[in-house]
Amino acid sequence: MKRIKIDRSKCIGCLTCVTACIVSHESSDSRNRVTIDSKTKPAPIFCRHCDKPECVYTCMTGAMSKDRETGLVQYDKERCASCYMCIMACPYGVLKSDRIEYKEIMKCNMCVHRTENNEPKPMCVEKCPMGAITLEEA
Structure with missing residues (x-):
């Protein structure tokens, strides 16, 4: 399974990945699925689509699930x-809640709507000007 990786030594904190996410998901209100770690300099962190995802295990409704075929952790808003248990359970802090009125969990879905030849094609990877964000075999 491929996962998004970030090389922090190449990242300049331009946040083009955030804009790419907004465009990819056609969010008219700037909602994005990229979490920014700003402890030292702004840099993206992404859902790791864990082998044993805590967010899935703590989700009491089944809204978070692991697709056995693709290996992706998926979110079903409906x-x-x-309850935000998934946010509290994520050891990497990559899940976030959307604005209160939406009550939606925002997480990277690897731009599954842009899949090509059965391969995810995340727009953040495609648009990163520094090549800091890559798609690699995990």
């Missing part, structure tokens, strides 16, 4: 109870 099943979500907005």
Whole structure:
């Protein structure tokens, strides 16, 4: 399974990845699925689509699930109870809640809507001007 990787030594904190995410998901209100780690300099962190995802195990409604075929952790907004247990359980801190009125969990979905030849084609990888974000075999 391929996962998004970030090389922090190449990242300049331009946040083009955030804009690419917004464009890819056609968010008219700037909602994005990229979490920014700003402890030292702004840099993206992405859902790792864990082998044993804590967010899936703590989700009582089944809104978070692991696709056995693709290996991706998926989110179903319609099943979500907005309890935010998945956010609390994620050891990497990559899940975030959308604005209160939406009550939606925002997480990287590897731009599954842009899949080509059965391969995900995340727009953040495609648009990163420094080549800091790559798609690699895990």
